[in-house]
Amino acid sequence: MSLYMIKENLDSVKQNIEKACSLCGRAAESVKLIAVSKTKPVEDIEQAYAYGCRDFGENKVQELVEKYEKMPKDIRWHMIGHLQRNKVKYIVDKVYLIHSVDSVRLAEEISKEAVKKNLTVSVLVEVNVAGEESKFGTSSDEALHMVEEIAKLPGIRVKGLMTIAPFVENAEENRLYFAKLKQIYVDIIQKNIDNVCMEELSMGMTGDYEVAITEGATYVRVGTGIFGERHYSTV
Numbered sequence: 753m754s755l756y757m758i759k760e761n762l763d764s765v766k767q768n769i770e771k772a773c774s775l776c777g778r779a780a781e782s783v784k785l786i787a788v789s790k791t792k793p794v795e796d797i798e799q800a801y802a803y804g805c806r807d808f809g810e811n812k813v814q815e816l817v818e819k820y821e822k823m824p825k826d827i828r829w830h831m832i833g834h835l836q837r838n839k840v841k842y843i844v845d846k847v848y849l850i851h852s853v854d855s856v857r858l859a860e861e862i863s864k865e866a867v868k869k870n871l872t873v874s875v876l877v878e879v880n881v882a883g884e885e886s887k888f889g890t891s892s893d894e895a896l897h898m899v900e901e902i903a904k905l906p907g908i909r910v911k912g913l914m915t916i917a918p919f920v921e922n923a924e925e926n927r928l929y930f931a932k933l934k935q936i937y938v939d940i941i942q943k944n945i946d947n948v949c950m951e952e953l954s955m956g957m958t959g960d961y962e963v964a965i966t967e968g969a970t971y972v973r974v975g976t977g978i979f980g981e982r983h984y985s986t987v
């Protein structure tokens with residue numbers, strides 16, 4: 753995408769974030785923008801970087817590792833896609849936050865690799881609040897239990913929750929799902945679980961991040977709204 757478009761898009765996303773924050777009386781700094789760069793070339797990431805972005809989201813291990821090698825080391829890489837246990841070892845020392853922990857077995861693998869490398873890896877538990885069959889994530893009812901189990905593991909720290917809301921025409925339709933994730937988050941905070949430091953709610957994408965912000969998002973993950981449509985090539 754042209755240099756000009758990425759800057760324009762970033763400016764308007766940031767303005768929208770500010771507007772949504774002022775609508776609900778939140779400080780604009782309380783929402784962190786993740787530029788979702790999956791499928792996009794490093795040239796596009798370099799443009800966004802030049803305009804101040806330091807948080808980037810990827811959903812594939814190999815792509816994240818390749819981009820990590822090529823880009824400056826002050827970038828915070830966010831793993832936002834489904835993670836297979838056999839690939840954990842490639843990214844534990846490269847990611848700032850794993851948003852997509854959806855099973856205790858995956859958390860155990862992250863813990864094992866983190867201990868081996870003497871790290872503490874920060875994670876979010878992914879919750880499938882809408883109960884969509886096509887999506888990963890634990891059910892709303894299981895979320896607390898999963899957080900409790902993961903909290904017992906060494907080398908891993910639960911920092912909050914993440915959800916991917918349904919694809920809808922009208923973002924308002926997702927408001928109840930964002931509100932529900934927030935409620936689960938508050939319930940978990942009240943349990944005061946050792947080694948759990950609930951402070952992040954990762955919710956909202958290009959189509960619905962303003963609604964997510966008014967329901968309490970601390971991370972919004974915006975791809976298309978910054979980099980334009982994705983083209984999935986078959987080669």
Ligand SMILES: *Cc1c(COP(=O)(O)O)cnc(C)c1O
Nearest residue numbers: 788811832957958973974975976
């Ligand atoms: C691709 C992706 C996004 C960004 O989606 P857009 O609609 O392009 O903003 C956000 N979160 C996750 C988990 C994704 O896979």
